[in-house]
Amino acid sequence: MTTPTQSGIVPPFTRETAAKMVRKAEDGWNSRDPQRVSMVYTLDSKWRNRAEFVTGREQIVEFLTRKWRKELDYRLIKELWAFDNDRIAVRFAYEWHDDSGNWFRSYGNENWEFNAEGIMHHRYACINDLPIKESERLYHWPLGRRPDDHAGLSELGL
Incomplete structure (x- = not known):
């Protein structure tokens, strides 16, 4: 993933x-890829993810490594909710299963x-998990980037 500065995306946002x-x-x-993801955060970035507090890239890598060892076949869709100057609000939903197939x-x-x-220095995430049946899954693209023609959250009714 290129860093925001390499992509030219900097505040104030449109x-x-x-x-x-x-x-x-x-x-x-x-x-x-925890290492790749960590590069878009400042060296001293601060996170709140659920009830866990993370500071800095090293802890981000450790957190994401644990996360993706537990959350298997992870597929995510994010959608812009609001923005202002140097802040962005996002809603998201992701699907995954545990090692027992739930x-x-x-x-x-x-x-x-x-x-x-354009490097993120604060991230606050609130997340709730809903158990679903495998037959209720909505995200079926191959692991990796969501295809451009795949429906987003609003189109999926999420």
Whole structure:
């Protein structure tokens, strides 16, 4: 994943640049590569993810490594909710299963804040997990980036 500065996306955001930033974030997380994902956060980035607090890239990599060891076949869709100057609000849903084959759809909201270079320095995530049957899954693309023609959250009724 290119860093936001390499892509030229920096605050203040417009609707178009905010939406591009959201898609870049979705693509990165769908790579399930903790090192790659960590590069779009400042060295001292601060997160709240559910009830866990993470500071800095090293802890981000550790957190994501644990996350994707537990959340198997992870597929994520993010959607722009709102933006203003150096902040973006996102809603998202992802599907995954545990090592016992139990499927979940996790719903959440994130609030992001960026520095002047377009690197995220704060991320706050609230997430709820809904057990689903495998037959209720809506995300069926091959692991990795969501295809451009795949429906987003609104189109899926999520």
